[in-house]
Amino acid sequence: MSKKNFTNIVILTGAGISAESGIKTFRDQNGLWENHDILDVATPQGFERDPELVHRFYNLRRAQLLSDEVKPNQAHFALARLEKEFNGQVVIVTQNVDNLHEKAGSKNVLHMHGELLKMRCSKSKQSFSISKDITSARACPCCLEEGNLRPHIVWFGERPFHMNEIQQALSTCDLFLSIGTSGQVYPAAMFVDLAKESLAHTVEFNTNSTDVSDKFDEHRLGKAGVEVEKFVDELLS
Ligand code: APR
Numbered sequence: 001m002s003k004k005n006f007t008n009i010v011i012l013t014g015a016g017i018s019a020e021s022g023i024k025t026f027r028d029q030n031g032l033w034e035n036h037d038i039l040d041v042a043t044p045q046g047f048e049r050d051p052e053l054v055h056r057f058y059n060l061r062r063a064q065l066l067s068d069e070v071k072p073n074q075a076h077f078a079l080a081r082l083e084k085e086f087n088g089q090v091v092i093v094t095q096n097v098d099n100l101h102e103k104a105g106s107k108n109v110l111h112m113h114g115e116l117l118k119m120r121c122s123k124s125k126q127s128f129s130i131s132k133d134i135t136s137a138r139a140c141p142c143c144l145e146e147g148n149l150r151p152h153i154v155w156f157g158e159r160p161f162h163m164n165e166i167q168q169a170l171s172t173c174d175l176f177l178s179i180g181t182s183g184q185v186y187p188a189a190m191f192v193d194l195a196k197e198s199l200a201h202t203v204e205f206n207t208n209s210t211d212v213s214d215k216f217d218e219h220r221l222g223k224a225g226v227e228v229e230k231f232v233d234e235l236l237s
Pocket of ligand 1: 015184206
């Protein structure tokens with residue numbers, strides 16, 4: 001990395017940044033996510049077919065997230081420190097539905113694929129915080145009807161959240177970091193292209209090369225917990 005003075009940093013994070021916190025990534029088990037076919041638990045059609053299965057699946061993920069076993073790791077803490085100490089703007093765009101960036105202290109976080117600790121009403125689209133299990137029999141707090149609650153998660157075929165803000169941030173960024181994402185899911189996989197249109201310096205952090213590695217100016221190969229901390233130290237020094 002050259003010692004250029006950056007002013008606007010956009011950081012895209014994916015499942016790999018939470019791997020060292022004990023949360024499984026999506027694509028390392030023959031397309032199965034925690035032993036389930038992604039089409040069963042991450043599509044509107046899967047939810048329509050078997051809402052109880054989908055609720056059970058996200059209830060388990062939520063319970064895991066709220067247990068003592070899952071904590072932010074060095075990469076989450078390093079990004080929170082960057083936001084606090086950097087003399088410019090830092091935006092984290094995460095594909096993760098966990099709350100580990102917030103737990104580490106990051107404030108400027110956009111959850112483009114939703115959040116495990118939120119539910120929403122399928123009718124009114126109103127979302128609200130949730131920590132307990134959801135079943136189809138649970139009445140929705142806004143319409144008081146049963147069966148209208150769904151996880152506040154962006155499933156395949158649905159439009160990600162915060163796209164206008166994300167595009168705006170990418171259009172002015174001069175440093176773009178992509179951490180722990182396989183680059184297989186759009187639109188997140190093309191954020192590197194948008195950052196490059198803004199002439200940003202682009203850096204990929206991953207334990208392996210990915211489908212989009214060729215697009216990046218710089219690569220930090222290794223575990224996010226080590227490499228991100230090292231990079232933040234360099235940036236702030
Ligand atoms: N440090 C850095 N990178 C890591 C680490 C680690 N400790 N562990 C794994 N990785 C990398 C893997 O090499 C892989 O490239 O993290 C990436 C994880 O990729 P995916 O499992 O595909 O996760 P992600 O890219 O976040 O998936 C995107 O797909 O299923 C949907 O909506 C879901 O948000 C998710 C989206």
